[in-house]
Structures are given as C-alpha cells and as structure tokens.
Amino acid sequence: MNEKPVILTLDAGGGTFTFTALQDEQPLIDSFPLHAHSDDLDLSIETMIKGFYRVIDEIGTKPDAISFAFPGPADYKHGIIGDLPNLTGYRGGVPLGPILEEEFQIPVYINNDGDLFALGESRSGFLPYVNELLERSGNPKRYKNLVGVTLGTGFGVGISINGRLLQGDNSAAAEGWKLRNKQFNYTNIEDTISIKALKRIYAEQIAISPENAPDPVDLARIAKGEIEGVQPAAREVFLRFGDALGDALAHLTTIVDGLIVIGGGVSGAYDLFSGAMLDEMNGYFTSLNGIKQPRLLQKVYNLENSWQTQEFTTTEHAVIVTNKRLKRKVYYQPEKKTGIGLSRLGTSKAISLGAYHFAMNRLTE
Incomplete structure (x- = not known):
C-alpha cells in the first residue's frame, strides 16, 4: 500500500463515466468523462476498465482501491448491480465489483450516491x-x-x-x-x-x-x-x-x-x-x-x-x-x-470524498 493510499473513483451520472483519483482527499489528476454505453453491458464494463487504466497511467503508480457510487437496486456489499432503469444494459445481477477486482487485483467498493x-x-x-x-x-x-x-x-x-x-x-x-x-x-x-x-x-x-x-x-x-x-x-x-x-x-x-x-x-x-x-x-x-x-x-x-x-x-x-x-x-x-x-462541499464533491473515505475505512480496518 502507498504511504498515503491512492483511491480510484468515478461519477456514473448523466450518461457518462467521469474518472479521477484521490490521495489525502485531493484529486491527483483532472477528471475526464467517457461515454457510459449504458444500453450495452459488455461495452459499458469495457469502457469502465479502460477509464481506470487511463487513470493509472496518468497517476503513474499502483492504486490501493477502487471506490465509487453506482445506481441501485444493488447488493452493494458484494458489488452486484441489479436491474437499473437508466442503465438498461445492467440486468439480471451484474457482478461489477468482482469483475473489477479480478481485473485490477485491488479491493473494489461500490455504494449508492446518497450514502456516499x-x-x-x-x-x-x-x-x-x-x-x-x-x-x-x-x-x-x-x-x-x-x-x-x-x-x-x-x-x-x-x-x-x-x-x-x-x-x-x-x-x-x-x-x-x-x-x-x-x-x-x-x-x-x-x-x-x-x-x-x-x-x-x-x-x-x-x-x-x-x-x-x-x-x-x-x-x-x-x-x-x-x-x-x-x-x-x-x-x-x-x-x-x-x-x-x-x-x-x-x-x-x-x-x-x-x-x-x-x-x-x-x-x-x-x-x-x-x-x-x-x-x-x-x-x-x-x-x-x-x-x-x-x-x-x-x-x-x-x-x-x-x-x-x-x-x-x-x-x-x-x-x-x-x-x-x-x-x-x-x-x-x-x-x-x-x-x-x-x-459545504457541493453534492458531486461530497460523493467523491465519501467514496474516498469509505475505501480508507475499509483499508485500515
């Protein structure tokens, strides 16, 4: 683990995935959006993986965890996404968390935006x-x-x-x-x-x-x-x-x-x-x-x-x-x-920092 853990995160709102990385509560790079391809599950997950790899390339170090908000219904504890009304490709129970964990070999934490x-x-x-x-x-x-x-x-x-x-x-x-x-x-x-x-x-x-x-x-x-x-x-x-x-x-x-x-x-x-x-x-x-x-x-x-x-x-x-x-x-x-x-933070920043703190809590347990 980095002396100060690095957490990858994304914002899944508005038909796009917006990626960044946080360390010590501060962004390490300028965030960037990619089209979410919400009606095509394989392409949507592929986009997410490519986005996180791009973040890793830009920060130049191995991250310690991935943590982000994603719409429900979901079994957030196990990283499984249910049938989403606005991301229509996600149906039947999508093991998004486990997929990302196997790909990047780091812990992945998914929660809803209100919680974060x-x-x-x-x-x-x-x-x-x-x-x-x-x-x-x-x-x-x-x-x-x-x-x-x-x-x-x-x-x-x-x-x-x-x-x-x-x-x-x-x-x-x-x-x-x-x-x-x-x-x-x-x-x-x-x-x-x-x-x-x-x-x-x-x-x-x-x-x-x-x-x-x-x-x-x-x-x-x-x-x-x-x-x-x-x-x-x-x-x-x-x-x-x-x-x-x-x-x-x-x-x-x-x-x-x-x-x-x-x-x-x-x-x-x-x-x-x-x-x-x-x-x-x-x-x-x-x-x-x-x-x-x-x-x-x-x-x-x-x-x-x-x-x-x-x-x-x-x-x-x-x-x-x-x-x-x-x-x-x-x-x-x-x-x-x-x-x-x-x-006092603005909704989007509060959610991003919530994702960061959730990961930090889990990494230090």
Missing part, C-alpha cells in the same frame, strides 16, 4: 464545519452523527454514524424514498419530494400538463417574482415540498439524532421550502387527550440563518451543576439541539 454523500459530508464537509463553529464559540458539544439528503430526481438519504456509513444487513439502510408521504398516506415520499412532483403540483394548480410545467430552477424564479409565471402557485409548490420534507426528516431525526445536511439540485430553493420544513420539524403532536407535545425531543436550528446559528452554538443556556457528593462541576445543556443546513 452523507459520508463525505460527515468526514470532510458539514459535520466538521458545525463542530468548528461550536469550538470557536467555546461550546464543548460535538456532533458525531449525520443524515445526508439529496433533493433532485428523487429523495436520496444516507446516514453516517461516528464517521461510518450505515449500510444495513441487505444493503438497504436509509432508503428514505420509501418513507410514507404525509400528504398522500397511501404512497411514498417521492410523490411530493422529487422534480417530477414539483412540476405536477404547479401544473395541477393552473390546469396545464405537467410536461409543460417549468423545471425547478424556473419554478423558484417564478416564486421569487424574477420571471413571469403564476407566483402564488409556484410558492405553494415549495410550501408543500417543505412540509412533506420536514415530516420525513422528523422521522429520520427521531431515529438517528444527528445533524442534517441537504444537497442535490433542488437544494438551491432552500430559502423557499425551509420555512415549511422547519415548521413541521419543530411542530407539535396533539395526543388523544388533547394535550400538545413537541414533534421531536430536539429543537431543530436552521444553520443557514445567522441568528439561529448563534442560538445553536451559544452556551448561555447551559448550566453548571454541582452536588455535595461531587468534588467537580458538571456541564449540563438542558435543551437538546440539532442543526440543518446546506452542503
């Missing part, structure tokens, strides 16, 4: 950023767990616990898209949390076909009054989006109790949906006896807001407790807090 996004943000992005804010504020609290969500074509989720990816026994942990939809309890969350859903919600309000509805970027601009369109309908789109998202994130927070970071294309409309999202997360249940209780044990702070960030990091509400049986004073923070904010 979360891992990248937990090791190199949002989580260390938040802990640095706490340190600068003189607050002894440190966070170790993180939920990462990507908002785009669908609702991607990954969970990092103590810097390790939560994978599950069937490579199916954190499949957040399977959460029930608050607004339509007979379906899953992606019927509200997806690009397709955003277009549908706008179209339904103004009686047009969803195919003719603006994309999310233009919907956000309409909602802000920057371009022509039906502004009330566009604003309603993001209110519903935020409400459903807040419900899903509240469920995840109940289980994980960690920070939450948001990436993906639709995260650019954070200022439009975050209010409804936080209202839901910091809202209340009403018991059958009529008594209200907070939805979560934690209060969720918007770390894209300077005032809320200050409230999140402050130690003003902390208590130093003593007892006649104790010789020392103990720091006590009565309020349980968690924070939510946007990716």
